[in-house]
Amino acid sequence: MDRSQEMKNANLLSQRVFYICDLQLFKESDKIPNIRGRAKLVHNLIRAYDLVSHMQLIPHRPASEDSLLSFHSRNYIEFLQKVDQSSDLEKHEDDQLEFGLEYDCPLIEGIYRFVQAIAGASLTAAQVLVNGLARVAINWNGGWHHAQRDGAEGFCYINDVVLAIHKLREKFSRILYIDFDLHHGNGVENAFAFTPHVLTLSLHKHEPGFYPGTGGLLDVGLGRGRYYSVNVPLKDGVRDDNYFTLFHCIANKVWCTFRPDAVVVQCGADCINGDPACAFNLTPRGIGQCVEKVLAWNLPTLFLGGGGYNLPNTARCWTYLTSIIVGFQIPASIPDSNEDFMCYSPDFELDIIPGNRSDQNTAEDMKLLAETVCQNLDNIAEGKE
Numbered sequence: 325m326d327r328s329q330e331m332k333n334a335n336l337l338s339q340r341v342f343y344i345c346d347l348q349l350f351k352e353s354d355k356i357p358n359i360r361g362r363a364k365l366v367h368n369l370i371r372a373y374d375l376v377s378h379m380q381l382i383p384h385r386p387a388s389e390d391s392l393l394s395f396h397s398r399n400y401i402e403f404l405q406k407v408d409q410s411s412d413l414e415k416h417e418d419d420q421l422e423f424g425l426e427y428d429c430p431l432i433e434g435i436y437r438f439v440q441a442i443a444g445a446s447l448t449a450a451q452v453l454v455n456g457l458a459r460v461a462i463n464w465n466g467g468w469h470h471a472q473r474d475g476a477e478g479f480c481y482i483n484d485v486v487l488a489i490h491k492l493r494e495k496f497s498r499i500l501y502i503d504f505d506l507h508h509g510n511g512v513e514n515a516f517a518f519t520p521h522v523l524t525l526s527l528h529k530h531e532p533g534f535y536p537g538t539g540g541l542l543d544v545g546l547g548r549g550r551y552y553s554v555n556v557p558l559k560d561g562v563r564d565d566n567y568f569t570l571f572h573c574i575a576n577k578v579w580c581t582f583r584p585d586a587v588v589v590q591c592g593a594d595c596i597n598g599d600p601a602c603a604f605n606l607t608p609r610g611i612g613q614c615v616e617k618v619l620a621w622n623l624p625t626l627f628l629g630g631g632g633y634n635l636p637n638t639a640r641c642w643t644y645l646t647s648i649i650v651g652f653q654i655p656a657s658i659p660d661s662n663e664d665f666m667c668y669s670p671d672f673e674l675d676i677i678p679g680n681r682s683d684q685n686t687a688e689d690m691k692l693l694a695e696t697v698c699q700n701l702d703n704i705a706e707g708k709e
């Protein structure tokens with residue numbers, strides 16, 4: 325490699341954070357029901373705070389059929405290709421049901437191009453880490469953690485998280501997946517339930533009748549993957565301090581016992597106060613403290629989005645997390661240069677105040693969660709199956 329190339333790579337590495345963004349990706353993201361307009365809102369706020377000058381911006385490369393098949397079934401992918409071309413969707417009605425494309429996953433226009441973009445963005449980010457071009461990569465348009473091998477689920481049409489982890493496994497032996505979304509990351513846990521090479525850690529709301537219903541405390545993984553699925557089921561009302569205390573304790577134990585080589589973090593913002601899910605009392609500062617802890621490990625890390633249905637709050641949350649990831653403090657007032665300025669009324673502040681729902685998680689609940697999870701993790705330390 326000649327000197328100039330070395331200089332270029334050194335410079336790239338100094339831009340340790342790669343950020344996947346391009347207009348086509350935002351256009352495709354807008355096809356997801358319930359979050360139309362979110363991709364642009366997030367990017368505009370990140371730009372308004374001039375955080376883009378601290379990152380290396382790169383466009384996504386659409387995922388190839390082969391890369392989609394590294395997790396999803398041929399039947400599902402070929403169905404998406406077939407239905408993408410066909411004009412009358414009625415013809416495939418029964419197939420649609422078979423592949424979960426109904427109710428909460430309505431068929432969307434140009435669905436194959438859509439899944440190539442969504443999966444391609446997270447794969448492009450993962451590839452940057454595999455190539456050693458950067459330590460950290462961000463794709464706020466990814467994080468669709470419910471999609472299963474052979475179908476869509478929970479508003480997730482393709483599991484970009486599983487595909488990205490699979491890509492990281494080309495270079496890194498042990499991958500830690502952390503899921504802060506309000507909902508259990510069931511699609512990712514299912515994909516890696518039987519392997520000790522990927523430890524999935526999901527903190528989520530877990531109550532009778534709350535989607536997806538999985539991720540209980542006794543759900544620890546299967547076969548050789550036993551104890552490598554870690555679930556932290558929570559009730560409504562949890563607040564930043566208790567959430568971080570619990571995460572801090574569990575993350576330390578996971579780091580010491582599993583010793584990850586790379587990390588993937590799903591930052592679904594439906595756990596933040598003000599989301600229509602109306603569940604947790606968390607603020608971006610609480611999740612930000614958890615992100616700071618992950619960054620302190622100084623491992624190759626991929627940050628992804630996920631849920632988040634209060635669009636201005638999701639933009640606030642992921643902009644704040646981006647500022648932490650790049651290590652650049654930003655002012656509390658939303659820049660009035662931002663074209664979406666009025667979306668942030670009436671406060672025009674970046675901070676989100678915590679909710680005042682009563683915390684249903686008692687001190688005993690939190691203690692039991694920490695103790696049970698840490699005892700389970702003792703098994704992987706001693707190499708027990």
Ligand SMILES: CC1(C)CN(C2CCCC2)C(=O)N1c1ccccc1/C=C/C(=O)NO
Nearest residue numbers: 358428478479505507535592600601631633
């Ligand atoms: C319809 C939306 C997507 C929106 N929403 C919010 C806003 C309204 C009440 C909570 C949901 O719970 N939804 C869902 C409905 C059925 C199945 C899954 C989900 C969400 C999954 C998710 O976010 N995973 O991380």
Ligand SMILES: [Zn+2]
Nearest residue numbers: 505507594631
């Ligand atoms: Zn969610």
